[in-house]
Amino acid sequence: xxxxxxxxxxxxxxxxxxxxxxxxxxxxxxxxxxxxxxxxxxxxxxxxxxxxxxxxxxxxxxxxxxxxxxxxxxxxxxxxxxxxxxxxxxxxxxxxxxxxxxxxxxxxxxxxxxxxxxxxxxxxxxxxxxxxxxxxxxxxxxxxxxxxxxxxxxxxxxxxxxxxxxxxxxxxxxxxxxxxxxxxxxxxxxxxxxxxxxxxxxxxxxxxxxxxxxxxxxxxxxxxxxxxxxxxxxxxxxxxxxxxxxxxxxxxxxxxxxxxxxxxxxxxxxxxxxxxxxxxxxxxxxxxxxxxxxxxxxxxxxxxxxxxxxxxxxxxxxxxxxxxxxxxxxxxxxxxxxxx
Numbered sequence: 001x002x003x004x005x006x007x008x009x010x011x012x013x014x015x016x017x018x019x020x021x022x023x024x025x026x027x028x029x030x031x032x033x034x035x036x037x038x039x040x041x042x043x044x045x046x047x048x049x050x051x052x053x054x055x056x057x058x059x060x061x062x063x064x065x066x067x068x069x070x071x072x073x074x075x076x077x078x079x080x081x082x083x084x085x086x087x088x089x090x091x092x093x094x095x096x097x098x099x100x101x102x103x104x105x106x107x108x109x110x111x112x113x114x115x116x117x118x119x120x121x122x123x124x125x126x127x128x129x130x131x132x133x134x135x136x137x138x139x140x141x142x143x144x145x146x147x148x149x150x151x152x153x154x155x156x157x158x159x160x161x162x163x164x165x166x167x168x169x170x171x172x173x174x175x176x177x178x179x180x181x182x183x184x185x186x187x188x189x190x191x192x193x194x195x196x197x198x199x200x201x202x203x204x205x206x207x208x209x210x211x212x213x214x215x216x217x218x219x220x221x222x223x224x225x226x227x228x229x230x231x232x233x234x235x236x237x238x239x240x241x242x243x244x245x246x247x248x249x250x251x252x253x254x255x256x257x258x259x260x261x262x263x264x265x266x267x268x269x270x271x272x273x274x275x276x277x278x279x280x281x282x283x284x285x286x287x288x289x290x291x292x293x294x295x296x297x298x299x300x301x302x303x304x305x306x307x308x309x310x311x312x313x314x315x316x317x318x319x320x321x322x323x324x325x326x327x328x329x330x331x332x333x334x335x336x337x338x339x340x
Contacts, residue, residue: 001025003101004315007060009051012319016049016063025103027075031092032082032106032119037128037338039067039091039099040136041315041331042165043254046323057094063319067091067099067106068122068131069336078108086122088131100315102336109283118283120290126297126304128337133304133330136278137169138293139286140251141227144276145173147289149225149247153178158214158223158238160230161254162199163190165330168306170227171199176301179225182217184210184234186325193328197306210234214241222246228259235259239271247272254325307332 003022008015027033045063047053068088074080089106091098097105106119118139122131145151157174161167162183174181175198183199185191191202203213214223222243228235232255239261242248248271250258266273278286296302307329310318318331 001102002312003062003103005060005062006049009049009059011323012046012049012063013316016316016319018313022101025097025105027073027078027105029076030078030108031075032071032078032087032108033073033075034067034069034087034104034106035072036067036069036099036102036104036335037086038069038132038309038332038334039064039104040132040165041100041318041322041333042136043252043322046319049319055094057096057098061093061096062098062101062104063093063315064099064104064333065090065093066132066135067104068128068135069104072103082108086128086131087119088122088128088135089119100333100335109286118286118290120287123294123298126294129307129309129332129334130297130304132332133307134293134297137165137330138173138302138304139278139289140166140229140276141169141173142289142293143278143281144227144249144251145170145177145225148274148276149227149249151177151179151225155179155224156182156218156243157225157227158182158184158241159199159227160184160234160238161228162194162202163328164229164254165327166229166251167227168197168329169302171197172302173296174225174227175199176296182214182223184238190328197303205234210237211240214238218243225249227251229254231255231258233259236261239265242269242271245270245272247274250275251277309334 048056092105159170163185181199183194183202194202226238226248229251231253236259309332
């Protein structure tokens, strides 16, 4: 089989190596082998290459934490009737079985621990590319906005990094839940993308001060929810524009650093500082989130087709786009895409 592997640490364009004749994977107990239709790439894949991510696999490894495809083999303890089923979920990337390959391994919920609770069915009408674009970005947005922030139609949501993977999902999901959305993006092209996915207003951080613009758009009241996958100075500016009793949701630190926010600052304004990550939930919880997201998609409330899709041979270029901050939506690599 074909796979991209990382043999040494560095930038993806320098250290990703294509193997054309790698041995086929064998699923272990509680695992399935999946013929990959498409996989997702994100900032963690870049950080792993730099040995700067908490869950970096030992060398050599195959990138991509998430994939969509068809089960073609089952391990011990797994019902063979699953063969032929199309699924999306987390790959066993920590075991050198990531999604950037013709085949990957996934664990069946209830039969394995770790990142195994999200083996989910793909609707017949959904492509593998769309499924790969739905999984981590929208699970993240749901956990952050619905589960942790308890979003309502009365909220005003400020989304940092709104043109990126999780930001795109957050904008669309917040709109689907009836909230008003203020997107923050860098430059006119990304601002236009944010408007195209439904943002009510857009702050161009390269031209505007985030705090001043957000306060002006809210008549000085501030925003009730901040969705922050960026960190750093942008997050600090967003915190300054957070309303009394607002919720500040920490997602990640694409800027390279977490924001500097002292607890007493939150205390004085009754702001909730909340962490959100789509891991550690039970299989039933993950399934329920997936079913709700699929329902939103089937109703046309969210669009998972507005991502950047790359061919398998161009995977290092895809990762470089992420590293350079050139992404609009989710980066998807198409591998063995089913023809309709």
